[in-house]
Structure formats: structure tokens, C-alpha cells
Amino acid sequence: MTKNIEPDWRAENIGFIGLGLMGAPMIRNLCATGANIYVWNRSSATAKELAKEKKNITVCKTPTQVAMHCDVTILMVTDAQAVESVVFGECGVAETCLRNRLVIDMGTTSVIKTRKFAEKLKKMDGYWLDAPVSGGTTAAKDGTLTIMAGGTQDTFDRALPTLQILGDRITHVGEVGAGQIAKSANQMIVGLTIGAVAEAFALARHNGVDPAKIREALFGGFAHSRILELHGERMLTEDFNPRAKCSIQRKDIAEAMELAASVNLRLPGLSTNMKLWDLMIENDWAELDHSALLLAIDPQWNKK
DSSP, X not given: OOOOOOGXXXXXEEEEEOOSTTHHHHHHHHHTTTOEEEEEOSSHHHHHHHHHHOTTEEEOSSHHHHHHHOSEEEEOOSSHHHHHHHHHSTTOGGGSOOTTOEEEEXXXXXXXXXXXHHHHHHTTTOEEEEOOEESHHHHHHHTOEEEEEESOHHHHHHHHHHHHHHEEEEEEEEXXXXXHHHHHHHHHHHHHHHHHHHHHHHHHHHTTOOHHHHHHHHTTSTTOOHIIIIXXXXXXXXXXXXXXXHXXXXXXXXXXXXXXXXXXOOOHHHHHHHHHHHHHHHXXXXXXXXXXXXXXXXXXXXXX
């Protein structure tokens, strides 16, 4: 979906690192504004294929080359280790002149490490905004992502025109790390709710009631949610093609657990939920959509 963006909102040169399930559609939306997009991906073949679609995409050989051309560089990579590598590693973003350069981390990254990265970049005269997203691949394609941002007000204001291309609901949550804390809260609720829907469906099926009818009956009531709608449908149709992988959901839950431990907070529900995601990894279901958590609760589901 192409959004109507006011001309004075358009950034001229935008860097983008990470062309996975979320990154590629986000880049397409940035391209639609007429901006010049400089990209780097671990797999250069993926980047080159995307560049064939759009004339205003330039494929760079290193993250350093991306940052050289852009005042704003967006990261959409897997985890904190990947963020550290592309920013501070060999041929990373930080190797170029970073004075007044802005890095926007839109992936889900450890809060503790995010704060360290931001402080390190600040000493290099750069700026950091953590702006993780929610909404999955559908919202990424439509440019309707929910974005939760952490950083100074000035940094947020500077990033906002770019973020408005990618999302509809954009909230400045607080200082650096606050966006990642909001995303941890989001992923906790998502993970726990997927588990709740899966357990409800398993309970219905084992008691001789069609889970599809249970889902239909719950619509409009207090149990109604986007998880029940979207992930519930995937469970019923056994459509576990990845929109958000179990491995990623497990990583996000682990980061929430790490954050809780750092403030001596016990989260019993999340601890139990974590065991289910561990089970998905142990059973080689890491690459399935996170709605496949149903299989950890009811292994016989797809054999019914």
C-alpha cells in the first residue's frame, strides 16, 4: 500500500540494514516516497533481487558504505548480537563519520544492550533511537506498523517523518530503551495470549467441541483479540508458514526474562510460557510461525 506522504516529510537518503520478512516490505514503502535507499544485507543476493524492483535502491557492500551516504540508517536485524555487529563490528556503521548521524533500531533488541549501544554511539557524536515495531508482515507491507520509540525528544522528532512512512500508530514512550521495554511488554502479551488460545482450542477439541465454533463464539466478548482472530485462524487451518518465527518469539521472551531478572522481578506466567517456546526449539519447530505453539500444547493436533 502506498501512503500519501507530504513532500516536506521525505528524507532524501535513507539507509536500511536487514532485508528479512519485515525489512523488505518496509524498504518498498520507503522507496514509494521517492527517497534514495541504500541497503545492506548479510545475503547480498536478497538485496540485489530487491534492487531489481526499484531504481532508487542502491546495494552497498558493507554497513559502513550505507552510513556514508545517509544521515538516517535503519536497522532491522535479528537480535542484539546482530545489531552490535552491523554498527560496531568490522566495516560497521560506526566506522564512518557519525557526527549528527541517526541510527534507528527497529528490531527487537535487549534493553540493557540497547542502552550501552546508544551511549557508545553518543560518544561518537551519533544519535540512537530504539523504535521496535508490532503488526507483523501484513502491517509492514501496508505501512501500518505500530512503532514504540525510545530516545530524546529531539531524536524522536528528527526520526518521526521517516517513521510515519512505515507506521500509523507511533508513540514516543520515553528515553533510550523505553521503546524496547514497550516491545518486551508487547511480546510478553503476544506469547502468553498465543499460549492461551492454543490451550483453549486444545481443551475444546479434547472435549468433542469444534475449536472453530469456540473461536466464533468468543468473537465480540472479553476474550476477543487480534491473536484469537489471526493466530487462531492459522491454528485452525494449520497454516504455520512463518510471519513471525518461533525462534524469534523465543528470543523476545528470553529478553523479557532478562529484563525482569535485572530488577529482581519474578514473572511466573512468563516463566511457564518460556518453557513452551523452548519445547518448540527442541522439536525442530523453530522456523514455524509462532501460532504453531499449539503443537507444543497438543502434539496430536495435526494428526486429528
